[in-house]
Amino acid sequence: QVQLVESGGGLVQAGGSLRLSCAASGSIPSINVMRWYRQAPGKQRELVAGIGSGGTTNYADSVKGRFTISRDNAKNTVYLQMNSLKPDDTAVYYCTLISTERSYWGQGTQVTVSS
Numbered sequence: 001q002v003q004l005v006e007s008g009g010g011l012v013q014a015g016g017s018l019r020l021s022c023a024a025s026g027s028i029p030s031i032n033v034m035r036w037y038r039q040a041p042g043k044q045r046e047l048v049a050g051i052g053s054g055g056t057t058n059y060a061d062s063v064k065g066r067f068t069i070s071r072d073n074a075k076n077t078v079y080l081q082m083n084s085l086k087p088d089d090t091a092v093y094y095c096t097l098i099s100t101e102r103s104y105w106g107q108g109t110q111v112t113v114s115s
Contacts (some may be wrong), residue, residue, distance in 0.1 A: 009109030038091035080108030
């Protein structure tokens with residue numbers, strides 16, 4: 001089993017920054033992909049960014065150039081640096097760890113961007 005705990009969410013004004021963290025614990029597969037998803041009220045959950053074990057990254061078009069995903073394998077932690085935040089970024093942000101066998105989800109952290 002793998003446990004994921006997100007932190008770093010909060011309330012920020014438009015144009016501001018936040019850094020989300022997701023700490024993984026338990027039996028963590030050595031080969032995995034970690035992703036951040038978000039879900040705004042009344043909308044479907046969407047992929048924000050992902051990073052592989054080797055560091056390959058991908059981003060949703062809506063966050064390219066503003067968000068940066070990174071990971072510290074020694075700490076089993078993935079980060080999402082969010083800059084130039086917009087009200088449309090308001091959502092619950094979820095961390096996932098995907099292995100060859102299954103995926104694990106965190107409980108989510110709320111990000112609210114005021115205009």
